[in-house]
Amino acid sequence: MTDATPAASLAASSAASTATLVNPHDRAVPLLTVAQLRVSETAAQSAVPAHTLMARAGAAAAHFLLEQIAHAPAPLGAQPVWIVAGPGNNGGDALVVAAQLKRAGIAVEVCMPVEVKPDDARWALGVARDAGVKIVDAPPASFDAWGWLVDGMFGIGLARALDGVFADLAARLTARARQRGHVLALDVPSGLDSDTGNVVGDGVAVRATHTVTFIAAKPGLYTGAGRDYAGTVSVAPIGLADGIDFSNDTAPQAPAPADAPARLNAPALFADALPARDNATHKGTFGTLAVIGGDTGMCGAPILAARAALLTGAGKVHAGFLGNDAPPYDAPHPELMLHAAAKLSLDAMDAVAAGCGMGGSASARQLVDQILRLNVPVLLDADALNLVARDEALAARVTERAQVGDAPCVLTPHPLEAARLLAVDTATVQRDRLAAARALAQRFAAVAVLKGSGTVIAAPDGRVAVNPTGNAGLASGGTGDVLGGLIGALLAQRLPPFEAALAGVYLHGLAADTLVEQGDGPAGLTAGELAPMVRKLLNRRFYSRNLASA
Structure with a gap:
């Protein structure tokens, strides 16, 4: 030596x-x-x-x-x-x-x-x-x-x-x-x-x-x-x-260089995009969201998503059901407006979140096609993603939205849905989750939210983030519907798609973490408990300072 x-x-x-x-x-x-x-x-x-x-x-x-x-x-x-x-x-x-x-x-x-x-x-x-x-x-x-x-x-x-x-x-x-x-x-x-x-x-x-x-x-x-x-x-x-x-x-610049590293998702990446809550605002300031899904026997899914959207600050929330067993109103939240999906005026919405409990019928396919033609932000989840995966025309319409000037879609697949969209198996997706999310973003010119432990959020311009919040309590039915409602509400409040996805995923996981810290999980934590906690965290962390200085 x-x-x-x-x-x-x-x-x-x-x-x-x-x-x-x-x-x-x-x-x-x-x-x-x-x-x-x-x-x-x-x-x-x-x-x-x-x-x-x-x-x-x-x-x-x-x-x-x-x-x-x-x-x-x-x-x-x-x-x-x-x-x-x-x-x-x-x-x-x-x-x-x-x-x-x-x-x-x-x-x-x-x-x-x-x-x-x-x-x-x-x-x-x-x-x-x-x-x-x-x-x-x-x-x-x-x-x-x-x-x-x-x-x-x-x-x-x-x-x-x-x-x-x-x-x-x-x-x-x-x-x-x-x-x-x-x-x-x-x-x-x-x-x-x-x-x-x-x-x-x-x-x-x-x-x-x-x-x-x-x-x-x-x-x-x-x-x-x-x-x-x-x-x-x-x-x-x-x-x-x-x-x-x-x-x-701070938020990575778009477009990101090809060799730019992913970042850990954190409030610095999305906080500045959240809307101000000034005293002079009104319900129209915070947008109108339509949640579309709920075929017969699955009407609970859009209700979970719509409740989450309401508690995340959307000004008005509509839920449109495909099924014939939809309730006339939501007793815990009569503020929600419930409709048959075919009778809902989608062109009057500021954003649409579609797919939860939607099923795969011809009517569902027709609705997804109609939604993709709207010039408003669109989130596709669950059955809407499966429809896109097996229908080349719908897949092309997703990609075309970004090319014709519409906001890119936000896609929120779990690994199996991602595999269908990419025509691979689930093991391939899980083998390299960042690569799979990037591939989805590029393939569909969309913001891809690859759910799972360490959810990956990828934008078509190359920005990528990995989310650190969340726990095993989210491994229960309906939590994905809640996430779709959260992101949909943020889109309706005019957050850019990437920032809306970052914020929704972060708050969704943080709500689960906070509930576990209180002893309300991970075992037995339910999807319906997440949205009230999201509301509390959103106000405490991002709006309490504004209210204190008003």
Whole structure:
């Protein structure tokens, strides 16, 4: 090694950077892919002394652990830390963490089943040895005596499924996270694809309670299975601006460059588009929405959507039913205007949300065709999407709307509906959710809202966001209808389609999160509970300041 001593190099590198940790909650931080991260790393490494980035990463993760240990109740705060180091640079990060903890007076042991190989990691091994860190090649029979467990096996470069001792350790760390918590993943949980949120090679991955991710947040930590595997995420920028660029913590410009990263959905992306609630406004100010659907036996779906639209601030809400068993009025909300769909004057609407409980009849197809000819914002959900998927003429009409100057449609498919629209299978959609959402946006010149864990919102101009709110409580009937009503109401209030989708998805998930925090979920949370909470959150977070200053 060319350095005077590994310890001196570590001290110099750590002094050059603070152990900054950023909580990405409510921040529109960029989500960098592996390719984007490699570009950032390469540029940074040419501008700083050798080993600097690894030293900073290890210092940041050690800082996180020291903070956690300092505030932990007994016996966790007094228990030693166990760290597993893989053979690559993720293992090097882990060794720096161990050295930092040891110097801070924390008992620590590193398990290194295979000795690290890259130059940076070999430097980190020297740092750990100089610090007096105990390094062994086999894990303990039990983790009962340990406090925090740290996963430093593999990072973003993993290309194949975990196997052997590393697969066994991934399973053991996951079991510990489920039982007692306190499992920290360095950069990404080992075995997780940081671009897609899928487990690499259909193998196993570490299910962590916390992740400290380096340089920038990654898409795979927030969508697909990644949200469950990553736990609570903190970002350590390690002195690079690419990951936490707060100057861009606003709505991405349209059109977005082809290589622009996705962003984490946050209020900064849509708050400025919400309409003012001035005293001199009236119901016409906030638009008229038509919710169309409800074939016989499915009339509850448009009622859920219409109630959600009403509570999200639309000035007037109509519900149009295809079925012959529609109620004459909605007793909880007599403000809603209920009609037979064929008798509703759609050309008088400011926006239309169609598809919930609509069915696939010829009448439904005719209505969708009529709606797509309107010069108003249109949201298509559920059965309307299935009609488009199997009807080339309807699909062409969706695409043509953007070409003739109408606002692009907002499409809100779940993965199976997305697969039908793209003529692929559901596994293909879920294999890369960001790519699927982008493909939908391009194929239909529409704003695509690919629902699921970490809903992806993609615009035809290239902007993409991944939503961080929501939980398992949304896995129940009718929640998608509520989302359609929320976005429809925002379209009626004249939000641009992309911003309406961002706001609706964010508030929908946040309502579920708030209800779970109150003990009203995830088990047993119902769709009908979401809209009242959305109203409360919308007013508290975006309108209370205006009212206080009036």
